Structures are given as C-alpha cells and as structure tokens.
Amino acid sequence: MxxxxxxxxxxxxxxxxxxxxxxxxxxxxxxxxxxxxxxxxxxxxxxxxxxxxxxxxxxxxxxxxxxxxxxxxxxxxxxxxxxxxxxxxxxxxxxxxxxxxxxxxxxxxxxxxxxxxxxxxxxxxxxxxxxxxxxxxxxxxxxxxxxxxxxxxxxxxxxxxxxxxxxxxxxxMQPAIGTQTFTHNAAERITSLFVELLERQFPIELNNQAIKINSASAFAAQLNIHVNHLNKALKEITGKTTTQLINERILQEAKILLKSTNWNIAEIGWCLGFKESNHFSNFFKSRVKTAALKYRQSQID
Structure with missing residues (x-):
C-alpha cells in the first residue's frame, strides 16, 4: 500500500x-x-x-x-x-x-x-x-x-x-465521544497500553509482514499482567473482552487488505496471524456473513 x-x-x-x-x-x-x-x-x-x-x-x-x-x-x-x-x-x-x-x-x-x-x-x-x-x-x-x-x-x-x-x-458536536480520554486510573492505563500494543502491529503494508500478538494471553504476557486482570480492565473501560477487541481490529484490517490489495486469501490470512487459510476464511465469514472473496468482489463492483 x-x-x-x-x-x-x-x-x-x-x-x-x-x-x-x-x-x-x-x-x-x-x-x-x-x-x-x-x-x-x-x-x-x-x-x-x-x-x-x-x-x-x-x-x-x-x-x-x-x-x-x-x-x-x-x-x-x-x-x-x-x-x-x-x-x-x-x-x-x-x-x-x-x-x-x-x-x-x-x-x-x-x-x-x-x-x-x-x-x-x-x-x-x-x-x-x-x-x-x-x-x-x-x-x-x-x-x-x-x-x-x-x-x-x-x-x-x-x-x-x-x-x-x-x-x-x-x-x-459529538459529546458522547468528545470527552477527554487522558485519565489516570489503573484500568484506563492498562487499556491505553493494550491499544498501543495492538495498534503497533498495524497497518499491514507488505505480504511478508505478520502480526505476532493475536491472543488475550499473548497480550497479557507482553503487559506482564494476568489475563483475567487484562480482561477485567478492558471490560470496565470498553465494555468488550480482550478477544473481542483483538478480533474487531483484525477484521477491520482484513477488510482493508481485501479492498486495497491483490493479495490472495492465504497471504492475507497469514499476515493476520492465521496459519491456515481456511481458519481465516471461517473467521471472516462468521463475522461478515459473506465469504472473503465475495466481499472483495462486492467492493470492486
């Protein structure tokens, strides 16, 4: 890209x-x-x-x-x-x-x-x-x-x-999301560190670039806290679990790569941490309710 x-x-x-x-x-x-x-x-x-x-x-x-x-x-x-x-x-x-x-x-x-x-x-x-x-x-x-x-x-x-x-x-004009986010309690500090660590892996710009941290336990290990502690902090601040947040970001990047590159499904899946292309295909279809190739074609059309 x-x-x-x-x-x-x-x-x-x-x-x-x-x-x-x-x-x-x-x-x-x-x-x-x-x-x-x-x-x-x-x-x-x-x-x-x-x-x-x-x-x-x-x-x-x-x-x-x-x-x-x-x-x-x-x-x-x-x-x-x-x-x-x-x-x-x-x-x-x-x-x-x-x-x-x-x-x-x-x-x-x-x-x-x-x-x-x-x-x-x-x-x-x-x-x-x-x-x-x-x-x-x-x-x-x-x-x-x-x-x-x-x-x-x-x-x-x-x-x-x-x-x-x-x-x-x-x-x-958007008061619900326009509030200041610079705060100091422990849950918000953990959330901020998690988001920074997650976003550091994106965007994917080369088809030999793969994300390395893609599970709740892996993020907890990187942050040197127990996975339950991480889940509790993220749930408190975002209302979502660690896995949900990871999957949402991976799905967003998948859509971007399908729309903006000509990489095949296996390449995109590998970049996003899926060792088997069918695992990526199942992940994508279960959330978007359409196959990855059909999604790509719909964006072209």
Missing part, C-alpha cells in the same frame, strides 16, 4: 509548497480546494499519508476510509491521520472549501494529536454540517488561510490555536 509523503504531495502542487517553515515548528499548510483540485480521476487507490489532513468540503463525493465507504453531500468536515488508508471518489465536478495538512511535529509540544477522537475512526472523523455550522467552520479556515500569508512573527502559534478550535468545535 502506497504511503504518500509530503514531498510527493507537493509534486502535484509545487506552487503551494511553503519551503520557508522553520524545522522546529513542524509542517502546516492550508489550501483553497477550488484552486487545487484536478479533474476527476478514473483510477482510485488506497494510500496512507505521512501527515494529518483536515478538510472542509462542499460537494458530492465518497470517502473510502479504512474498511468503510461513506457518501458525503453538502458541507462536511473530514479528519484523516497517517495510520488510516483512504481515498476520495469525487461524484460531482464542483467542490469548494479548504483543506489543511500538518505533521505531528506541529503539535509536538502540546500533547499527542492522535489521541483526539476525530482522528480515531470514520464514525468520529466524518462530520456532516448544517449551513449554520458550516459558516462557523468556514470562518476559522478562512482565518487560517489568511494568517498563513501574513508576516506575523507568531503566526504558527496562532494557526495552531485556530486548528485546535476546529478540532474541539467538531468534537463538541
């Missing part, structure tokens, strides 16, 4: 590359979408970016985000991160709005940007907007666009604050 680097990204928009940003600041840029969108492409492929992107879009399109395909119309906010493969499929020719790109270094002194819910999954990353809300966010993006062109000495601090206002504004 391709990983689009910033250098590659700017090959398409050489006039937009801000080459004067100090290294210690990280990278930030914002674009007027109407000025950079190329004509619709017939070929679309999954890829990951080496940077974060926040887009304010008005137009009709589909975003293929991880294992989901979400159709968007009208005003929409979209948050993407370097860990999730995606591509845009434009339906209408006309799209307006803004997009900004930035690296994790841009926020390095202000916590981990990837901990915010809007960067953690399609359910929280793609937010339809009413006309009133769209006007509010459009004002914020327009201020960022204008500020980037200024000579203000502290403009990157101001841009960082404006971008955080966009992020928090989006999360306040």
């Amino acid at each position: 391709a990983v689009v680097q910033l250098k590659t990204f700017y090959n398409y928009f050489p006039d937009q590359d801000p080459k004067t940003i100090p290294n210690e600041i990280g990278h930030f840029n914002i674009f007027d979408i109407a000025g950079i969108l190329a004509p619709k492409s017939k070929q679309v492929t999954y890829s990951r970016r080496s940077f974060y992107k926040v887009s304010l879009i008005e137009g009709h399109s589909k975003i293929h985000y991880a294992d989901q395909c979400i159709e968007i119309k009208g005003h929409t906010l979209v948050f993407t991160n370097p860990m999730v493969p995606y591509f845009w499929e434009r339906i209408s020719e006309k799209h307006t709005g803004y997009l900004c790109v930035f690296t994790e270094d841009f926020f390095s002194r202000f916590g981990s940007i990837n901990q915010y819910p809007v960067f953690q999954g399609a359910d929280t990353a793609i937010i339809p907007l009413s006309d009133d809300k769209a006007e509010i966010f459009n004002t914020l993006f327009a201020r960022m666009f204008e500020e980037l062109q200024s000579n203000y000495t502290y403009k990157y601090d101001l841009l960082r604050n404006l971008l955080m206002e966009v992020i928090h504004g989006a999360q306040k």
